[in-house]
Amino acid sequence: MEITAKLILGDCTKELKKLEEDSIDLIFTSPPYADQRKNTYGGIHPNKYVEWFLPISEELSRVLKPTGTFVLNIKERVVNGERHTYVMELILGMRKQGWLWTEEFIWCKKNSYPGKWPNRFRDSWERLLQFNKNNKFKMFQDAVKVPMGDWAKTRLRKLSPTDKIRDESKVGSGFGKNVSNWLGRDKVYPTNVLHLATECNNKNHSAVFPESLPEWFIKLFTEQGDWVLDPFMGSGTTIRVAQKLQRHSIGIEIQPHYYNMVSSEIQPKRYYLLDKKKNRYEINRN
Amino acid sequence: MEITAKLILGDCTKELKKLEEDSIDLIFTSPPYADQRKNTYGGIHPNKYVEWFLPISEELSRVLKPTGTFVLNIKERVVNGERHTYVMELILGMRKQGWLWTEEFIWCKKNSYPGKWPNRFRDSWERLLQFNKNNKFKMFQDAVKVPMGDWAKTRLRKLSPTDKIRDESKVGSGFGKNVSNWLGRDKVYPTNVLHLATECNNKNHSAVFPESLPEWFIKLFTEQGDWVLDPFMGSGTTIRVAQKLQRHSIGIEIQPHYYNMVSSEIQPKRYYLLDKKKNRYEINRN
DNA sequence: GTTCCGCATGAATCGATAG
DNA sequence: ACTATCGATTCATGCGGAA
Numbered sequence A, B: 001m002e003i004t005a006k007l008i009l010g011d012c013t014k015e016l017k018k019l020e021e022d023s024i025d026l027i028f029t030s031p032p033y034a035d036q037r038k039n040t041y042g043g044i045h046p047n048k049y050v051e052w053f054l055p056i057s058e059e060l061s062r063v064l065k066p067t068g069t070f071v072l073n074i075k076e077r078v079v080n081g082e083r084h085t086y087v088m089e090l091i092l093g094m095r096k097q098g099w100l101w102t103e104e105f106i107w108c109k110k111n112s113y114p115g116k117w118p119n120r121f122r123d124s125w126e127r128l129l130q131f132n133k134n135n136k137f138k139m140f141q142d143a144v145k146v147p148m149g150d151w152a153k154t155r156l157r158k159l160s161p162t163d164k165i166r167d168e169s170k171v172g173s174g175f176g177k178n179v180s181n182w183l184g185r186d187k188v189y190p191t192n193v194l195h196l197a198t199e200c201n202n203k204n205h206s207a208v209f210p211e212s213l214p215e216w217f218i219k220l221f222t223e224q225g226d227w228v229l230d231p232f233m234g235s236g237t238t239i240r241v242a243q244k245l246q247r248h249s250i251g252i253e254i255q256p257h258y259y260n261m262v263s264s265e266i267q268p269k270r271y272y273l274l275d276k277k278k279n280r281y282e283i284n285r286n
Numbered sequence C: 001g002t003t004c005c006g007c008a009t010g011a012a013t014c015g016a017t018a019g
Numbered sequence D: 001a002c003t004a005t006c007g008a009t010t011c012a013t014g015c016g017g018a019a
Helices: A012-018 A046-063 A086-096 A150-155 A161-168 A175-182 A212-221 A237-244 A256-263 B012-018 B046-063 B086-096 B150-158 B161-165 B176-182 B212-221 B237-244 B256-263
Strands: A002-009 A024-029 A064-074 A100-109 A125-132 A193-196 A227-230 A248-253 A269-275 A280-283 B002-009 B024-029 B064-074 B100-109 B125-132 B193-196 B227-230 B248-253 B269-275 B280-283
Touching (some): A012 A046, A024 A212, A064 A100, B064 B100, B086 B100, B227 B237
Parallel strands (some): A100 A193, B024 B064
Antiparallel strands (some): A002 A269, B002 B269, B269 B280
16 A cells, blocks of 8 residues: 655645645644744734635635545634634634534643743643534544543442343343443543643654644544645644554645655655554555 | 622522622623523523623623623533534624633533534533633632642542542632642642533532532632622532632522522521631631 | 442433424 | 424443442
């Protein structure tokens, strides 16, 4: 199996137009926050943020498959002691473009940026907005199951024989029936809150988010061989993870510095062979 | 010292008008979510939510002191597979009224409502929106400091309401029972993410949020003798905590059932004496 | 006195069915 | 076509009684 990673140097407002429509399964990106990264994209002023982004989201809608998902990592800045409203206005604007605002996940950053202010605490969470073109979209929930809470160890350890037998006899409570289903089960579905630490010790590139963040969404919304797009590639975290998980990827970056860095690291094509024993693809080292 | 708890039976859209202006230090409330609790306030349809709430927030602005804070606990419902936008529209509407949207805290609920759907995970967080009339407001950050270190973090997160209830005598010292463990440990400021479990069905009253939620904000935004208002009192959690922490309180509730329940539990006036040894007020049992 | 187990039940949401 | 009601699904926790 051949997995492609296509890197593009350029402004995504222009480069996106060259991509084929209905071709992407997942867009995962963290655009430059308002007034951050001043050199990039001219350092968008919070008040101009929405009008800058809407043409981009329009193009993203064009390239996304009808069953695809767009995950946007964003957080509003504080302006004059107040949270700015550009994220809310962006959601409202994108809905007018036809996007569905399906869900808002929360990323709780375990080690948030340090600091102390008289009127606020450290900001320790970010939004992960899920948008879709259609209310039928691809989702692979089993791929992101998590270990069950501690309560299970103590409480489900010993189940009386009656509980196991009760299966169909007592449908009334509904609980007894399901308890037996949970025996031997150690994983449950996650919630819409993600607890991940920020990576701080990566020397080569300062990624805005840890690899586990795109990893979670790539596993959730795509399968092997699907296409992942990051229009604001930056240090290439999304692309790197996509390749690792054997998804095709396209990354667009405006800054040559980042583009060159990622280019030197990512192979444009990688080949995987089906290992029949393990029943999965393994990288072909030849 | 005399601490008042004033309970009002009635519709807050009317009752708020009778309150004195610039008299409240903290408003903490959890209004009925759109189309939930159908018996209360007629079960407001998501599309009508903003126009229903804005007149109320207008009155809340009137009664709040210029240095006061309004904390609103709210979450949007899913309508047609999409998160509804009434919360965002509410924030935008309140800003037009002159409110400042200072901050958004996240309440992560460890035990969220169960369920499984093909297109979403369980909803495990709620918003706590902080609004102010002025960018100079009262805030007592030291009152909510938490112990440092991983040990303390996990401990804090796992603290069940019972753990706290067991030692209610040590009012104001945080989470009673474990305080001794924290002696000698450095304390740090918290972040804008709160990890609390919802109180499951208590035998007496099913509160929508645990006591530790209003407790945290009451400690953060008020001092002893200040005034706390909850215009949607419900089972009276906010009022109960305010009284425990020796803040005056006003609770408004439209349903006689709840009003009577809280009335039977809360003393309209409670007297505290200054214990000079401990340098704090203790309840006068005479 | 602890620890352990059984039971009930939540600010929910989807899809099918009925009016 | 559009709205109202109902059953199925699922995990963490408090409470009360038992070991």
